[in-house]
Amino acid sequence: VFAGANGSGKSNFFDALDFVGRFVNGGLEIALHAHGGFENILSAMREGADSKKFSFEIECDLLEQEEVYYSLSINDLNSGPGIKECLEFNEEQTKEDKVEINSVGERLVVSEDRISYEDRIYSNLSLEHRNHPLTKLLRNLNVYRIDPTGAKEPDKSDFDSTRLGSKGNNLASVLHRLESDEAIREEIQDWMEMIVPGIENVQTKHQRLDSRTALRFKEAGIESPFPAHLVSDGTMYALCLLVAVLSALVPVILSNGSVRWATNFNVNNRRRKTVV
Structure with a gap:
């Protein structure tokens, strides 16, 4: 049960989980559409560069006695989002995936990794770790x-x-x-x-x-x-x-x-x- 005073951030917590779940499940375009665009996923409390960045981190202990850390950041929203994901199993970091696009689903800017169009708007969790318990949890919220x-x-x-x-x-x-x-x-x-x-x-x-x-x-x-x-x-x-x-x-x-x-x-x- 999540309990707290009005304005303490309970709704923001649920919104963040819903956004990340939609991103992992269906990609960036679907997640942004469901939440009304970039403006509605930004923090009104942040200043400077951080005000243009969406950040999400989760740490959990799974039933398989595995410690998992996952982070997602979406920034540079004025020129096009830069997407960065990091996944660690038992403190061992997997391949970090960083992608950039000019706008949702359009005119891709090729980054260091030569990956396909689909890879650039979909979560690496679904592409490479689809059967992982954390992926299933986020996909099915x-x-x-x-x-x-x-x-x-x-x-x-x-x-x-x-x-x-x-x-x-x-x-x-x-x-x-x-x-x-x-x-x-x-x-x-x-x-x-x-x-x-x-x-x-x-x-x-x-x-x-x-x-x-x-x-x-x-x-x-x-x-x-x-x-x-x-x-x-x-x-x-x-x-x-x-x-x-x-x-x-x-x-x-x-x-x-x-x-x-x-x-x-x-x-x-x-x-x-x-x-x-």
């Missing part, structure tokens, strides 16, 4: 900023149902898919009954008039199910977290939200997933 209000809205028929979106806006579509699995449906129900006393059932319903998928809740003592807009934000937030855990294929899920919803739990030993 799911960062959520749940918007309970948006999650309450019915989904259009073309909404993605494979996994929950970062804001939870496709909650109804994903839950509708999960309902086909009886074990998952019962698991969601059990958790919701424990978290929100009085909730007897959570289900989806296809609306014929507009072809949308809507959420319906059944509460003890109330005969008819009621729509999601009558449910509290806290209930929606809890449901989103459950659906995120049960629909994702990765072990770590990061949720950045208000401190009053801060939680850390494992759904069960079989799934072995942790929500932070």
Whole structure:
């Protein structure tokens, strides 16, 4: 659980992890597009040359009893980014990769290493260390900023149902898919009954008039199910977290939200997933 006062940097921490994860997973262009361009990855607190540089470092002890250090820096943003990565296993440095491009995906400046176009906009972790545990961790991070209000809205028929979106806006579509699995449906129900006393059932319903998928809740003592807009934000937030855990294929899920919803739990030993 990451806890701290407002403005202490919790969101920046999640933003940095999300950016690096997207860079490792899909390349520089995708990562920058998701975060609104170079301006939004820079620190407003730095001065001079450091104000034009994005830096990220991580040190971790893996299950294989291996100490890993990884750093990423992106600088010279006015003339074109200079990308530098460093990866060390048990204090032994691997080949350092430094690349330069004029702009995202365009007009490459050939540096010392004669490497291909793809190498210059994609992370060396994915190219040369794709199966390393650290690479898998960064590639598979799911960062959520749940918007309970948006999650309450019915989904259009073309909404993605494979996994929950970062804001939870496709909650109804994903839950509708999960309902086909009886074990998952019962698991969601059990958790919701424990978290929100009085909730007897959570289900989806296809609306014929507009072809949308809507959420319906059944509460003890109330005969008819009621729509999601009558449910509290806290209930929606809890449901989103459950659906995120049960629909994702990765072990770590990061949720950045208000401190009053801060939680850390494992759904069960079989799934072995942790929500932070």
